[in-house]
Amino acid sequence: MSDVRLRFAPSPTGYLHVGGARTALFNWLLSRREKGTFILRIEDTDVARSTQESVDAILQGMEWLGLDWDEGPFYQSERFPVYKEFVEKLVAEGKAYRCYCTPEELEAKRELAMKEGRKPKYDGTCRNGVEEPGDKPYVIRFKAPHEGVTVFDDLIKGRIAFNNDELDDLIIQRSDGTPTYNFVVVIDDATMGITTVIRGDDHINNTPRQILLYEALGYPVPRFAHVPMILGADKTRLSKRHGATSVMAYRDMGFLPEAMVNYLVRLGWSHGDQEIFSREELIEKFSIEAVGKSAGVFNPDKLLWLNHHYIKESAPERLAELLVPFMKERGIDPESGPNLPLVVKTLQERSRTLVEMADGAIFYYQGDFAYDEQAAAKHLVPDAAPLLKALADKLEALADCSQTGIEALFKEFIAEKGIKLGQVGPAVRVSLCGGTASPGIYEVIEALGKEEALRRLRRAVAIIG
RNA sequence: GGUCCCAUCGUCUAGCGGUUAGGACACCGGCCUUUCACGUCGGUAACAGGGGUUCAAGUCCCCUUGGGAUCACCA
Numbered sequence: 001m002s003d004v005r006l007r008f009a010p011s012p013t014g015y016l017h018v019g020g021a022r023t024a025l026f027n028w029l030l031s032r033r034e035k036g037t038f039i040l041r042i043e044d045t046d047v048a049r050s051t052q053e054s055v056d057a058i059l060q061g062m063e064w065l066g067l068d069w070d071e072g073p074f075y076q077s078e079r080f081p082v083y084k085e086f087v088e089k090l091v092a093e094g095k096a097y098r099c100y101c102t103p104e105e106l107e108a109k110r111e112l113a114m115k116e117g118r119k120p121k122y123d124g125t126c127r128n129g130v131e132e133p134g135d136k137p138y139v140i141r142f143k144a145p146h147e148g149v150t151v152f153d154d155l156i157k158g159r160i161a162f163n164n165d166e167l168d169d170l171i172i173q174r175s176d177g178t179p180t181y182n183f184v185v186v187i188d189d190a191t192m193g194i195t196t197v198i199r200g201d202d203h204i205n206n207t208p209r210q211i212l213l214y215e216a217l218g219y220p221v222p223r224f225a226h227v228p229m230i231l232g233a234d235k236t237r238l239s240k241r242h243g244a245t246s247v248m249a250y251r252d253m254g255f256l257p258e259a260m261v262n263y264l265v266r267l268g269w270s271h272g273d274q275e276i277f278s279r280e281e282l283i284e285k286f287s288i289e290a291v292g293k294s295a296g297v298f299n300p301d302k303l304l305w306l307n308h309h310y311i312k313e314s315a316p317e318r319l320a321e322l323l324v325p326f327m328k329e330r331g332i333d334p335e336s337g338p339n340l341p342l343v344v345k346t347l348q349e350r351s352r353t354l355v356e357m358a359d360g361a362i363f364y365y366q367g368d369f370a371y372d373e374q375a376a377a378k379h380l381v382p383d384a385a386p387l388l389k390a391l392a393d394k395l396e397a398l399a400d401c402s403q404t405g406i407e408a409l410f411k412e413f414i415a416e417k418g419i420k421l422g423q424v425g426p427a428v429r430v431s432l433c434g435g436t437a438s439p440g441i442y443e444v445i446e447a448l449g450k451e452e453a454l455r456r457l458r459r460a461v462a463i464i465g
Numbered sequence: 466g467g468u469c470c471c472a473u474c475g476u477c478u479a480g481c482g483g484u485u486a487g488g489a490c491a492c493c494g495g496c497c498u499u500u501c502a503c504g505u506c507g508g509u510a511a512c513a514g515g516g517g518u519u520c521a522a523g524u525c526c527c528c529u530u531g532g533g534a535u536c537a538c539c540a
Contacts, residue, residue, distance in 0.1 A: 011540045046539055067501080103538065110537090119467055120536065139538055157470070166468055166536095174538040205469060205535045228471075228533095235532070263477095268491090270478055273488040292478080293534070294471050302477065302490045350502040360501095375500095393509045410499090425499035437501040 004036030008062075008069075009185070011043040015246040016061030018298065019200065019230045019238065022264040025196045026227060028067045028264070028285040039192060040072035045184055047077060061247045065257050066279070074192070076184050083179040086187050086217065087172055095216045096172060098138040099126040105303050120301035121168035140173035142183070142213060150208040155225035156290050162208040170209055181275055186210050190219035198288065201226035208267065225288045227266060228295040238298050250303075254354030256314070256328060259307035267296045276309065281334070308352040316341040319348070319357070326358035327365075337365035342447045346439035363433050364448060367455065371463075372435040379436075384427035385464040391424065392457040401450050406442045431460035 008024040031038035044050035090096035110120040144167050151161040172183035189197060204226050214221045232242030244250060250260055262277055269291045320340040327334050334340045343364050351357035363369055391413055398409050414421055428441050438444060445453040
């Protein structure tokens, strides 16, 4: 156990999206690699926008990805007294002050400044004290230094410097007494002993103010790592327009969590030419310094490829279990037909998602399926009937119904008839599966079982007439 | 507009002064084959532009251009 402490701090205003998931993953990986502590904190100071459903959705997403945390979840909404104390401390020390400017006044000043081409920052009206205006509402502002430079060495971006005169006195407590984000994030990270802050690079501009706050509070400044954002195919911020952004939506589309993890980590991070990483390998090899600086485009094709890879690698029993809900969704009870793991085995190489696998598995469980029209017209022809019938009879007598036994039977059959496999194979396929695209016919017969295979062959013979 | 960040194939990226600029996804061919796939072999495809520094620049510096983020009593 080292004393490295990291956190993921989502705000519960929606589901866990892929960008947040990647940030969480980076934090988690680094904490596991350094044998440190991973903390989950819910940033719900905006009581109006935060919901319990969102919290649940985020937790569910973390769980699906296998990102467990050591401390928390902590809720900022439960820590208001703590923040209040720190605000009062700053005020008492003269490092923060009451500001009586109204939102309307500020908005007007901002617009004027913008119009005149000046920086739209707070003009410091109340900075040096004002006469007590009775019980007028006020906010508390942090008294930021106007001179000097605030610098930090970002673990990903390198050295970043800001002139302090670019910064204005940010509000740390609203007129209703609640604290604001830039303040609570500092208080929490400081009091929770966070050593490294990994977050989206949209927070870069907040960082100097936060550093100033750490210094005013007398806390050590953590290290920062700002990860670039994830873009859609058109290089704009990833949104619903580009497809699903919720990680749970990917589960529902039939993706495996290990594929998602592998994809997300490789989007922005790399380790030489390696593409496939097990969870253990990631923990061993991940490093925040190796994360790229530039934004990356979310590429569904590559995710699909990875998912296909993991489907091929997975144990049929596990996939069968994951496949059940997808089968039920299609109105099929896997208990009612062939052994599901056996079915899965025939489909692994040709399924990129569990959705594709479920679609491909349907025919196994439907005895009275309709034949694909074109396929039937082409292959279920009068000439095929006697062959199918003879094959069925031969199959009926077969003792070894393993794939190899079935293959041997076919070899023998075509030798006896003096034909090629191509002259009977397609008809068998259509009889068994209903179409021309399917797993190999030997494995289909094995999975179906002799009885059902015979039934389907004879059904086809009967239909040909 | 101010500030800040970013820039190698279509996409994800390797590269950390000297390479025929490598890999992966996608795409296009060949092979394999009972279909569809898998697999396998091969191919198309990139250093944004301009200045420097250096014997030597994709690699270091500056500028331009182009993207993006952020400027709330949201987080």
